[in-house]
Amino acid sequence: MANDVPNIDLALKPILQFPDVWQNLTYIAGYFKIILALIVITSVSNEFSYGTARQNIIDGISRREWLFSKIGLAKVLALYSTLLVIVIGFILGYSQGVQVDTATIFPRMDYVLAYFIELIVYFIYALFLALLLKRTGLSIILLLVYDFILEPILSWSVPDSISNFLPMSTIDNLNTFPFSKYLGNPIEAIVSLEQLVWAVGYGIAFIVFSYLILKSKDL
Amino acid sequence: MQKILTTENLSKNYGILKALDKLSLNVTKGDVFGILGPNGSGKTTTLGILLGVTNATSGSYSWFEKGKNDHLRKKIGALLDKPNFYPHLNGFQNLALIADIKDLKSPKIHEKIEISGVSKFVNRKFGTYSTGMKQRLALAATLLGEPEVLVLDEPTNGLDPEGIADVRELILKIANQGITVIMSSHLLDEVQKVCTHVAVLKSGKKLYEGQVQSLLAGSDGIEIASDNMAQLEKVLSGFIGIEQIEKKQGTFKVRLKDGFKASELSSFLITNGIDITHFSHQKGSLEQEFLHLLSENRA
Ligand SMILES: Nc1ncnc2c1ncn2[C@@H]1O[C@H](COP(=O)(O)OP(=O)(O)OP(=O)(O)O)[C@@H](O)[C@H]1O
């Protein structure tokens, strides 16, 4: 198989040039969301182990408001990461020494929006796990186990038409492995609207589940 | 009189355990309302429901005759079970955060710090506090925002004798400003010293609710002894105001019915020719009354 691969010189490929940079950079940046999800999990679980979630409610906010303050954290983390990616994207794009204009910069910036959605939905999912288990360690373990073991197993055992819409796949499919095109395989160059809608749907579903958990439990 | 809190048939089940069984209470403005009961009788459960953190199995409650809207708790200063603060923030930062949650424009944090005696350590991280320090910070937090009601779950828990005295004094001072206080305690002495009203709980059931005074009224005991105990007993049982006679180590312990005075009994005995060698009138204590209630209701 190895000799089928054409001999490519990555330096000649427009990996970091506009507009490819948006798709490529957000794909790579997507891996770092796990670290930020740990921040969400720790923050939520600590509220339970310190009893401060309980105290916040006692002091006069509703469970819904409390949940939305945590969703606010997810939003802030997603927003800052996205801004960072935009800044890095511009720096990389401009530093390639190629002529740029608006026609080359802005296509594929839909991947930046998709990246934001990917992060916020993933963080809300992490928030949901933390509310479900209320323990940092357990939540992190479940996050990793589901992400890397359970869902992949599940994916193999069902047809693609279903597995593409499992929660983690939905999020990941917003930006599939983009580098194969440099090996000559054509890939999607636009974010799938269907996947985007599903991802947002999962985000809303996790918020609803989180609310139901929070509402039904004694704090 | 303005109703501060009403509860109706409030119940909480944990599995088959009835932690709270059809509790109905009424608290009026200005009351210092004690919820008294032994360990596990449902005090924290009750307050947890009233403070929105424990879901009742059935029944209802209403704060300020306005229901149970979450925002009503902004006018309640509450300490439930144990102090809960962010350990990596200092005392002051923690208080500022609570002031924020309660939407306070001018929270007077320094004043509350002064009153509750936390000024010495308020700039230290909460995580480094001793039990008593935590408890005092929690009390400072309850005072933020000029609450209409204080809800205190065993407020003297973990305090040294000086702290206990301070806190009781503080509660009385607050009550004197017309602020309603609802506190739980398993210390009878505490309720007796601080509260105007009391509800006694046992195994989630209310055994008594009313004024502390009326619980104590008629609970005064009289100890009487005579050289001729047999004759004393006979005469005693002829007095119509007797509620209960108990024989105890060479004396009779007598409880009188409501409206009868010790002096009436002593003159009755004397006119009946009893040679009294010992007659002492003991003020009732809530402790006796409490034990009395609990034993009456032994399952
Ligand atoms: N989360 C829970 N799960 C199961 N049972 C509980 C729970 N919380 C309380 N209980 C039970 O409910 C009953 C009442 O408990 P509660 O904490 O209200 O008592 P308390 O009057 O505050 O006691 P204490 O004086 O010890 O603080 C106890 O039997 C307790 O074991």
Ligand SMILES: [Mg+2]
């Ligand atoms: Mg308790």
